[in-house]
Amino acid sequence: MKRQSGNPHQIMFAFTLILAAGLFIVPLSVLAQQKGNSFTPAPSRSSNVGESIAINTELVSLQVSVMDKQGRYVPGLDRSSFAVYEDGVRQQISLFSDQDAPAAIGIVLDVSSSMTDEKITRAREALARFIQTSHEDDEYYLIGFNEHPQLLLEGARGSEAMLARVSGIKPQGNTALYDAVAFSLEQIMRSRLQKRALIVISDGQDNRSRLDLGHIRRMLREADVTVYTVLIGPLLPRSNGGVVMDELASASGGKSYFPSNAEKMSENFEQIALELRRQYSIGYTPSNFVADGKWRRIKVSVTQPCESRNLIVRGRTGYYANSRTESFVPNSSVMLLRLVEMTSATWLGSSPGFSP
DSSP states (O other), rough: OOOOOOOHHHHHHHHHEEEEEEEEOOOOOOOOOTTTTTEEOOOOOTOOOOOOEEEEESEEEEEEEETTTTBBBOOOGGGGGGEEEEEEEEEEEEEEOOOOOOEEEEEEOSSSSSSSSSHHHHHHHHHHHHHHHHHTOOOEEEEEEESSSSEEEOOOEEEEEEEHHHTTTTOSOOHHHHHHHHHHHHHHTTOOSEEEEEEEOOOOOOSSSSSOOHHHHHHHHHSSSEEEEESSSEEEEEEEEHHHHHHHHHTTTTTTEESHHHHHHHHHHHHHHHHTTEEEEEEEOOOOOOOOOOEEEEEEEESSSSGGOOOOSSSSSSSEEOOOEEEEEEOOHHHHHHHHHHHHHHHTTTTOOOOO
């Protein structure tokens, strides 16, 4: 049998894709860092491909929401009101803030065929209400996805660009939800803002992802990014969408919403915007840190005032204890190839459902 050599143009194109994919490799295993009184900024987008980025990961930071039994946010708490435990051992809080700081917010929008035009319209109306309630200096990232995720808007402020971009979307294709969440984490970590969140809008039915829920759950537990999920019904028969969306939110210390109509959906988006503005930022240095890569369980409780027993505290539930200084380089060929596959449609402009 005669051996056929590869087309030189195809080989060169594939090599170019692999090099370009390196640009998307940014920290996934992150614990927020601080030196002195200010956080260390996120890696610059201009970092060289393959460059080792050393980050001090000793400080653990948390975004914490405190509510009463009626779901109302509790303001006015100070450092002494909180107790933080790591694997049952109380830790000394070294960082505390209750400031209304801006956030980097990624809107992860399902535009597959199961998301009808009516569902997209509901999402657009809810987003308009969300932006009206959000911090004026928030940065917005819009990621649409069907078979592939695509970055449609990056670091924008204000509602005009976001809402206009959503209006131009036509739903079609299959659903790669898990791939889209992984891709969105990569994008949101590029922001220099230290408060970061993803809002995933979908019916939760994945049928095309290369990654699975277990991989995504671990990525979310490692990343200091709060995920909120909004399930848009009606669901397909025997759908596990509700379970999936709840898993994505709980893995990050976020919350899942299941609105029954357009008005409820708008109210849920307003609640998310208010929560992001009323979170407490708490940081501590583990008292007995060992870089063994094991899971460290975190519990945050409110010790004061006296009615604190009736309060609900929500945030990250732990982290993986990696080395104090980690180098983030492309060290997994499997993940690299997956990123090439996920992003190739964006570069080639072949992914359906997205207008130029």
